[in-house]
Amino acid sequence: xxxxxxxxxxxxxxxxxxxxxxxxxxxxxxxxxxxxxxxxxxxxxxxxxxxxxxxxxxxxxxxxxxxxxxxxxxxxxxxxxxxxxxxxxxxxxxxxxxxxxxxxxxxxxxxxxxxx
Amino acid sequence: xxxxxxxxxxxxxxxxxxxxxxxxxxxxxxxxxxxxxxxxxxxxxxxxxxxxxxxxxxxxxxxxxxxxxxxxxxxxxxxxxxxxxxxxxxxxxxxxxxxxxxxxxxxxxxxxx
Numbered sequence: 001x002x003x004x005x006x007x008x009x010x011x012x013x014x015x016x017x018x019x020x021x022x023x024x025x026x027x028x029x030x031x032x033x034x035x036x037x038x039x040x041x042x043x044x045x046x047x048x049x050x051x052x053x054x055x056x057x058x059x060x061x062x063x064x065x066x067x068x069x070x071x072x073x074x075x076x077x078x079x080x081x082x083x084x085x086x087x088x089x090x091x092x093x094x095x096x097x098x099x100x101x102x103x104x105x106x107x108x109x110x111x112x113x114x115x116x
Numbered sequence: 117x118x119x120x121x122x123x124x125x126x127x128x129x130x131x132x133x134x135x136x137x138x139x140x141x142x143x144x145x146x147x148x149x150x151x152x153x154x155x156x157x158x159x160x161x162x163x164x165x166x167x168x169x170x171x172x173x174x175x176x177x178x179x180x181x182x183x184x185x186x187x188x189x190x191x192x193x194x195x196x197x198x199x200x201x202x203x204x205x206x207x208x209x210x211x212x213x214x215x216x217x218x219x220x221x222x223x224x225x226x227x228x229x
Contacts, residue, residue, distance in 0.1 A: 031214065032214070033214045033215050035217055035218075037220075042222070043204065043222060043223040043225075044220060044221070044222045044223065045206060045208070045220035045223075046220075047217040047218070047219060047220075050215055050217055052214070052215050091158070091159070095214055103161060103164070103174070104149075104161075104218060106158050106159040107158065108156070108157075108158040109158060
């Protein structure tokens with residue numbers, strides 16, 4: 001079974017609108033961390049935001065926020081006021097406490113296109 | 117800002133060659149990682165290292181080896197390159213800790229002919 005599922009292969013959004021990118025995860029650990037990364041067409045992976053499983057509040061970083069619903073095992077990324085430069089692949093990733101303490105498991109990604 | 121530098125952005129090699137991909141980080145991170153990224157398969161972990169001279173296999177170590185002689189440098193070695201190793205290779209580093217993000221280099225697009 002996939003540990004990280006991103007069900008939207010591609011998404012389109014109009015400039016200045018908000019967009020939600022979905023991520024669900026599967027773990028039996030109580031302690032874990034969730035990350036979102038952005039990968040523009042140039043190839044580099046850029047860290048956006050982190051949510052810990054014990055964090056009571058949803059994480060926010062500028063225009064990025066994470067809608068964390070622990071019971072549903074979902075960690076959706078919300079981008080507010082989309083900009084043309086937000087067009088990129090977005091990856092959700094999880095680090096679990098069990099097994100290797102260092103390993104990140106990535107989803108297959110969502111390609112976001114922001115239209116002018 | 118964390119800087120992770122990969123030695124080449126693009127590389128073309130021939131089948132059977134020994135190939136070295138180098139990665140250097142400047143933030144004294146304990147952990148370093150090598151991934152490959154292929155369309156439809158996402159990022160897959162090849163090897164990682166949590167300390168100098170320490171390494172652990174990731175999900176797809178076959179055909180690869182690694183070397184970490186100094187804390188800042190992590191090398192990926194393709195012992196005898198094959199065409200199925202044509203891919204995008206990404207290096208990352210992080211501090212210890214569950215909440216520490218991995219910081220990535222710009223990637224190396226490797227083609228094996």
